[in-house]
C-alpha cells in the first residue's frame with residue numbers, strides 16, 4: 361500500500377524548533393516587526409501586536425502542546441503555533457528572504473527571527489502573561505505527556521471519563537497535549553493497539569502499555585530530534601515499502617478524522 365499523509369509538527373518537532381533558536385533569541389529585544397501577510401496574527405489586531413512587541417525583551421521560550429511561548433519583559437507572552445508548515449528561523453538580515461516568509465521580527469542587535477509558512481495556517485498571538493482565555497486550544501489543553509505529573513494513575517482517571525476510538529482520543533489536545541497523526545500512529549503501533557479500538561474496551565494491561573508507549577516514543581523522539589522528513593524506521597508514515605517494522609506484514613490504513621491512520625493488522629488486531 362502507499363503510505364499517505366503530510367507530516368506536520370507535533371510535540372518533538374516543536375521541541376526541536378525551540379532547541380534550535382533558544383540560545384539565540386532569549387535575551388533579544390524586538391526593534392521592529394515587518395508583516396508581509398497579516399493572516400497569522402490572531403490577537404490583538406496587527407497594529408497593536410506590532411506596537412506592543414517593539415521594545416520588549418524575550419525572557420524565555422517554552423512549549424505547551426504544539427504552541428511555542430515567549431514570555432516578554434512587558435508582561436505579555438508572544439505565542440506561535442506552527443500548524444502544518446510554519447517555521448521560525450533566526451538569521452542574519454543579509455540572508456535571502458525565503459518566498460514563504462510571512463513575518464520578520466528584527467532585534468536590536470540587527471539579527472532577525474523570520475516566520476515562514478507555505479500553507480499560511482500558522483498563527484500568532486500576544487496576550488497578557490498567563491491569560492490564555494483568548495486562545496481556546498491553549499486554555500482547554502490536556503496534560504503534558506512528558507511532565508512528571510502525567511502518571512499512569514492520572515492517565516487512567518482521564519481515560520475513564522472518555523469514550524470513542526483510541527486514535528481520535530490520543531490526538532485530542534484536550535485529552536493529552538502535543539500528539540498528532542504521525543506520533544499517534546507510532547504510539548498505538550508500539551502499544552499493539554488498533555487505532556479504531558474503543559476506549560472502554562481496553563484492558564488494564566493495554567492501558568499500561570499505551571501509557572508507557574506515549575512516554576517512550578515522545579522521550580526517544582525529543583532526545584534524538586528526528587527531522588520531520590527523516591523519521592527512523594519505526595515510524596509507520598513515510599515507510600515507502602509499507603511494511604510493519606516489527607513483523608514485516610503489509611501495513612493497512614483507515615481514515616480517522618479525515619486523515620489516514622496507519623497500522624499493522626497483524627500486530628494491532630481490531
Ligand SMILES: [Zn+2]
Pocket residue numbers: 604605606607608609624625626627628
Ligand atoms: Zn506487525
